[in-house]
Amino acid sequence: MDHARFPHVYLNAAYCKASVEPQIVSRAGLIATGITEDGGREVPGVVVCDSEARVFWTEFLRHLRERGLSRGLLSIGGHHLELLTK
Template identity: 60%
Template structure:
């Protein structure tokens, strides 16, 4: 079983670190959900954040996923910086809920991009 887990972890690492520079994504959706996870022999709630890029013609692609303790500004900023460091450029509009930590991180890291509150939230 550990061999299977190791293989899955390798594939996940390749996915999470691949550069998103093969196509332009002028629109970026950001969202989070919480899941229960076992951490240090305890069940805790963990934030799973996801970035979905949208192309000019409406195509969508998951660009990144990250797990952390909560949706703090620092956590969101780290996630957004990781996307930029991997090659994400040209984002004109970021769409998300109005979580204060997320909005602050967007303004700090996604310089030049406008922000819009998601109509679903």
């Protein structure tokens, strides 16, 4: 993520059905959309996990930071305000 700076990052999740042998289950896709300084949009990260639980968000955000996403003005979409606590 060295090529762009994202002053705004929107976090959201979408659920989809996935085949986890031997059944079909609902999985959460966690998505980070970065808005660049010139107004462009990029997706610095997406991951599919069991749910939107705090543990999965924390792991996802740590992964983004390890890949070079730096702090900026963080904007959160959906009902994820709990990510700002603790």
